[in-house]
Amino acid sequence: MRQSRFAFIAVLFCAAAVLRVAYAQVDVVKGAGKRAFAVSGFSGDAALAEQVTGVLKNDLRLSGYFQLSPPAGAEFVQSGSVRGDGSGVAIECIVTEVATKQAVLTKVYQGSAQELRRVVHKLSDDIVQAITKQRGIAQTKIAFELTRNGVKELAVMDYDGYNVRQLTHDKSISVRPKWSPDGRKLIYTSYKGGFPDVVDVDLYTGQRRRVASFPGLNSGAAFSPDGQTLALTLSKDGNPELYTMNANGGDLHRLTHTHGAESSPTWLPDGQKIAYVSDNLGTPQVYLIGRDGGEPTRLTVSPSYNTEPDWSHPPTGSEMKPMLVVTSRLGKMQIGIYNGGDRSITPVVADGADNEGPSWAPDGRHLVFTKTVNWRPRLYLLDVMTREQIQLPAIEGDASEPAWGP
């Protein structure tokens, strides 16, 4: 009798240890030890140099690691040259650590004139990697929903808001894009066929496939971390419930059985559990369930409305724990990080506007989200460590439901 009780307590202790691992506390580190970085610019072609410098400075600022500073007092100094001719551009860049006088980066980059921003983004990521040993985000992309005149289309842009490309031209409603883990596909909800279907699109071939078109609602599809499985919302068997299915179709499994409506699945990086929204208790809250179903665990308790969960996927080799971000309604919508220990939510964007729909960058430090002011939604980035919000350039139309690519 005593032995089985001991076993029970031991199992509980281990289970608690495992659960604590899955949820990180959020610490704000104001100023976050930003390192002073002087961008001296580039000799050579003046017009190209100005462009390159502009992109570089913006990337370094957005990374969150650096404070742009004049050379006096800087910890790192950049110098270089840029050459351009009919065939392309060549950028030479040297970054020196002032204290040691050692070069932390000496590299030449080449590309076509059209690729200039992409080439500089590569340089910026290399600088971040060389100095901080962290994965940079300058080469990443953000998919989102572009609304113009009541029509909603999918679009993709560079993480800094440039190079917006409209992907669909269906003159219909295309919403809620999410990326495959290899960055090759988007999966989204399309009304092109007259009903909400889950459709995937291969971004290199342009090929689209209708993956789920059951009666009722098909929406909220999210790829598992290994790209093989989708979690999604279907209402074909009653009210909207959570299902998984093979990413190529078929092998459908139902996970939830409630009187309420489920929605918005997001996978934990280990691919074993899914956080999602259910209003089974009256108002929407965030729950956790195993990928094969079973008894769900309620995560959020207050305030009364918590939706749009998204798990961060810390980079390989990082010591970061996955963090769960949610959108809560407290008057206006606000964005916060869920703390598993006491089930509280630490606000990270709560400023009187409606802030919602956050999506983690692959560095586990930045988010993109929708801020609505005067009923016009547009996209912002957030550095979770410093709480700095960065407004992305205005576009023609409204932008919402962003998804940060790998």
Added chain:
Amino acid sequence: MMLLRLSRTIFIVLATAMALIICQGCRPKPKPQGELGSISGMEPGSDVAMVSSRPGELDMANAQRGMFAPVLFAFDSARISSREAAKLPAVARYMKANASKTLVIEGNCDERGTAEYNRSLGERRAQATREELVKLGVSASRITTISYGKDKPANAGHDEAAWGENRRCEFVIAGP
């Protein structure tokens, strides 16, 4: 014997915990990103053995909107009040008198509330409306639901009056 089983249980739990901690870091490397292609076409999914798919294409060629007043809903609710339920017998009578027609119920939300949850809420509103019509004698197989979440407002305004109009189920009559 009990002690051995106990140690084994603890070992399994600890090993699982360790595996979970270690595997958290594992992710496939992202492919280098080339130019995005342009999108065309819409082929059906490759697996034809899907559990059930939408029964045929609805004949929307002569679809009629606005024949019946929309059913309205309270904030965050999918409940049909008795006042709103009074709009339904007219719809049921029509459906019973016109056997060739099918009914599409479009569920909607106002612009407050987050986007994806609103798609599920709109679907619950459409399903609640269908349930009432089934109780009034209309066959469920003749009724299809579509949720638009907050993506298709009836009133583009930003006040209580507009929001009240947008929290609605609309009726679309389809069929020959």
